[in-house]
Amino acid sequence: MTSDPVVLAVDIGGTSLKGAIVDASGRLLHQEAAHVGHLQGEAIFDQLRDLLDRLRKESESRGLSARAAALIAPGMDEVNGRVMFASNLGWRDLPLRHRLEPHLALPVATGHDVRTAGIAEGRFGAARGARDFAMVMLGTGIAAALVANGQAISGARGMGGEFGHMPVIPNGELCPCGQRGCLEAYGSAGAIVRRYRAAGGDPARTAAEIVAAAETDALCGRIWREAVEALGHGLVTLTMLLDPALIVIGGGLAEAGARLFDPVGDALRSGLAWRDPPPLVASTLGAAGALYGAAALGFERIGMGDAVQRWRIM
Ligand SMILES: [Zn+2]
Numbered sequence: 001m002t003s004d005p006v007v008l009a010v011d012i013g014g015t016s017l018k019g020a021i022v023d024a025s026g027r028l029l030h031q032e033a034a035h036v037g038h039l040q041g042e043a044i045f046d047q048l049r050d051l052l053d054r055l056r057k058e059s060e061s062r063g064l065s066a067r068a069a070a071l072i073a074p075g076m077d078e079v080n081g082r083v084m085f086a087s088n089l090g091w092r093d094l095p096l097r098h099r100l101e102p103h104l105a106l107p108v109a110t111g112h113d114v115r116t117a118g119i120a121e122g123r124f125g126a127a128r129g130a131r132d133f134a135m136v137m138l139g140t141g142i143a144a145a146l147v148a149n150g151q152a153i154s155g156a157r158g159m160g161g162e163f164g165h166m167p168v169i170p171n172g173e174l175c176p177c178g179q180r181g182c183l184e185a186y187g188s189a190g191a192i193v194r195r196y197r198a199a200g201g202d203p204a205r206t207a208a209e210i211v212a213a214a215e216t217d218a219l220c221g222r223i224w225r226e227a228v229e230a231l232g233h234g235l236v237t238l239t240m241l242l243d244p245a246l247i248v249i250g251g252g253l254a255e256a257g258a259r260l261f262d263p264v265g266d267a268l269r270s271g272l273a274w275r276d277p278p279p280l281v282a283s284t285l286g287a288a289g290a291l292y293g294a295a296a297l298g299f300e301r302i303g304m305g306d307a308v309q310r311w312r313i314m
Pocket residue numbers: 164165166175176177178179182184185
């Protein structure tokens with residue numbers, strides 16, 4: 001008897017590991033997370049290995065056959081299956097695929113988290129059918145997937161799409177990365193909170209609360225205006241470089257809805273003199289996009305890419 005093939009997919013992030021069992025029709029049959037925000041380095045690797053073991057056990061108990069694991073992480077060099085650098089995980093040059101394949105006795109597919117989410121949005125989500133688009137993740141940090149002619153640009157050393165560390169304010173504030181004036185130092189949820197607190201704001205307020213109070217509270221208004229201005233500069237440059245058919249916005253800040261899309265769309269439009277702006281649209285897959293993208297990599301790794309072609313997620 002042959003049981004139904006599934007992929008064990010894990011989206012590795014700095015605060016949690018999000019795991020899923022995904023079948024060949026693209027259904028998330030089971031989801032499970034492990035919180036790792038208090039951990040670093042090897043301790044996160046141990047949690048990842050344990051999560052994969054639990055997912056495998058769960059699939060066996062359902063009579064399913066795990067055929068591959070698929071892991072996506074920041075800083076991933078997908079060619080070698082190594083995480084080159086992920087500061088919030090404390091991982092540097094970690095050979096994930098090489099260490100996990102013998103443990104699992106399964107093929108392990110690997111992908112960069114944002115690029116994988118971007119490709120998924122192009123295949124199954126808001127950018128379906130677009131060959132040239134960008135997906136910008138506005139969360140604690142900022143990153144982008146730049147998709148040109150259907151391929152996510154990874155660059156010579158896997159560092160393509162580090163949109164958040166593009167300087168937008170000459171000699172601006174110091175970014176945690178060491179450069180000055182980065183987009184992420186003004187426009188990310190992390191920066192909004194940090195800058196608001198540094199200016200004397202209520203330390204208990206979240207980025208979403210600061211954005212929501214922008215019209216009624218002068219300090220919130222100033223911090224948000226500066227964030228929008230920085231995002232506008234960044235998106236103008238992105239538009240000029242890539243000429244995207246559309247820009248998909250994901251990540252936690254995207255949940256601000258019209259409060260984000262209206263002013264940022266205006267900032268993009270006013271920064272462009274001789275061409276129309278590309279539409280800004282919200283991600284339709286949300287946080288699950290990364291898991292669908294990871295699972296697609298897993299099925300492709302075991303020669304089941306045809307099944308992925310038939311997925312209808314939304
Ligand atoms: Zn930076």
